[in-house]
Amino acid sequence: MLREKYERVPSGCAVSGIMDRSGRRFSGNDIIQSIALMRERSNGLGGGFAAYGIYPEYKDHYAFHMFYDDEQAREISERFLNEHFNIAEAGPIPTKKVSSIKNEPIIWRYFALPKEEKLTSSGLLPDEFVAQCVINLNKKIDGAFVVSSGKNMGAFKGVGYPEDIGEFYRLYEYEGYTWTAHGRFPTNTPGWWGGAHPFTLLDLSVVHNGELSSYGTNRRYLNEFGYECTMQTDTEVVAYLLDLFTRRQGMPLEMACKIMAPPMWDEIERMPDDDKALYTALRTVYGKALMNGPFSIIVAFSNGMVALNDRIKLRPLVAAEKGDVLYVSSEESAIIEICPQPDKIWAPRAGEPVIGMLEEVKA
Template sequence: MCGIIGVIDKRRQCMDGSKIREALASMDERGSGEGAGYAAYGIYPEFADSYAIHVFFDNVRENKPELVKDLEEWGRIVHCEAIPIYKAGIKKVHTPWRFFFKPDITRAQEPLTTADDIVMRLVMNVNSAHKGSLIFSSGKNMGVFKAAGWPEQVADLYRIQDYKGYLWLAHNRYPTNTPGWWGGAHPFNLLDWSVVHNGEITSYGTNRRYIESYGYDCSMYTDTEVVAYLVDLLVRKHGLSEKLAVRALAPPFWDEIDAMPEKERELNRALRLTYGPALMNGPFAICVATADTLVGFTDRIKLRPLVTGEHNDRLYISSEEAAIRRIEPAIEDVRMPKAGEPVIGRVIA
C-alpha cells in the first residue's frame, strides 16, 4: 500500500519541499495516517563537512547529556539545536534535535578505521543502548524529517517547504507488521544512505542475521532498516556498484542465470553464491538515495508498482505516475521498469 517518491536533479539545482509535499499527499490513499517522512540532500551547505545527526529525544533534559558525552568522546560537536517544528495536528511524542558533528579520525582504530565507521558505530550504540534517544538520520549535508501522521501533516510539522535540496525522497506509510510510530516512519537512514520502501521483505530474519554478523544492530525490528544497512554494507564497505548491489539484493532466478551468456552467467552466479543471505524475498518497491545517486528497483517479479520519468535534468521515481505529474505536469518520458531492473540517476555536476 505505501506510497513512495524520489526526485534527483542531476545538476544539483535545488528545489524546495513544496512540490514533494504535494506529490506525496496525492497518494494519501496509500497510507493510514500513521507515518510519513521526507529526506532532502543539500539542505545544510553551511555545515556541509559535518555529519548532521538527527535525533528523537523522549526527554531532552534527561536524554541529551548522555548523547553529548558519546559524541564528544569520538569527535567535536560543531553546532546543535532543536529542529524547528510547528503546529500541524500531530501529537508531539518526541523532540527532534540536530547535532552537526565532526569525528576525530585520530581516535579511530580497528575495526573502526574511517569517519563513516565511527558515525555508524555511534548510531548502532545509541539506538540499541540509549533509552530515550533515537538517531534517525546521520549523513552529511542532508536530513530526514519524519513522524506519525499524514504526509501533509508531517510536511507542515517541519515546514518542509522551507528546505531546499537537489534530491528528495518521501514516503507515506501503511503499517502492517509493526505499529505506526515516529521512529518507524520512513525514510530509514544510515550515513548518506536513505531508503523508502513499499511492501514487505519476507526474508527479514535471514537478512537481519546476515547484516548483524557484520556489526550492524537492528534495533527497530523493521525490514526497511535492514535494507538501509544492506546497501551500506554492499556499496560502502564491499565496494559494489549500485547496479551490482541491486543485482545481489534482487537477483535473477537460477533458470534465468543459466540462460545468460557465459561472462554474465558467471558474474550473476558469483553474486548469488556470495550474497545469498542478502537476497530479499517478498513483494517490494524500493528507492535508495545517497549524496549523488537515486536508485529505484522492485522485487524479482514486480509485486509492487514502480514508475519512472525524466524531464530535463531530473529523474523521478514513484509508486504512481500521477504523483510525478504533481511535480512536473509536462513530463513525457514515463516508463515502468522491468522486475528487478534498477533505475539509476546520478549527478553530473
C-alpha cells in the same frame, strides 16, 4: 517514545523521489505535493522525507537528526556525542504546530565532526566511526534515536500523514537536489516516530513500500558483518545491505541491486557465459542478501538515487524523466501531479534498478 513491539511491521505504503541530476536545488514543495496525492496509500501512522543538499553551510559535517523521549535521554546522548565529536552547531529542528501531529518527541539537530583522538584510537575511518556511534546510540541509550547522520542531508519523519509531517518540519523552507518521501500504512501497530521512513545510515536513506519476507535471513546475514538490526523494521536491512556492498565492499551500485533483486535462475541459464558466471557467483555467494517478498524502494545517498522493485514486481513503481530531473514514485499520478509533461515515463521491470547519479552539486 514507543518502540514497535513486533519486528517486520507489515505495511502498505507510498513512496516518491525526485532528483535533479545537475545538482540544482529546489524546495520541498514538490515532494510534499507528490506524496500528498497518494494519501490513499497511507493511513496516518507514519510519514517522512529525506533531503540532500540542504545544509551547504555545514556540508562537511555529519548532520545528526535526533529524537529524544525526554530530556534525560537528550542529556545522556549529548554527553555521548560530546565525548566522540566536536559539535559545530546544535539546536532543535524548527517545526510548526500542526493539529494532526501529536506526541512528537524532542527533535534536535547537531552538526559534528569526529574527534581526531577518538578516530585515531578507534582505528576506524570517519564514516565507519560515525556508523558505529549511531548503532551504539540506538542500541544503548534508552529513549534516544538517531533519525539521520549523513553529511549535507537529513531525514524528517514522524507519525502522521506525510504532507502533515512535511508541514510540521517546514520542509518548504529547505532546498535540496534530491528528495524522497514516504507515506505509511502499517496494519497492526500504532506506529512510532522512529519507525517511520526514511530509514538512514550515514548519508544513505531508504523509503520502502512492501515487506521483506527474507528479513530473518537478511538480518542474520548482516549480523555476520557486524550490523545489528535494532529498528524493528525490515527497511533497515536495505540500508545495511547497500552499505555493506557499496561502501564496505566497494561494489558498483548496479551490482548491489543485482544482489538484492537478482535474475531468476532460468534467466541466468540463458545468459551468455560471462554473465552466467557473474550472476551465478552473485547468487551463490550473496544468496542470503537476496530480498524476497514485495517491495519498491527508493534509496538516496549524497550523489545519487536508486529505485528498485522486487523480482516479480509485487509492488508498483513508476519512473519519469524531464530534463535533468528524475522522478520515481509508487504511482504515475504522483509524478504527473508535479511534472505534467515528462520527457519519458515508464514502469521499470521487476528487479531492474532505476539509477540517477549526481553530476555536480550546485550551490
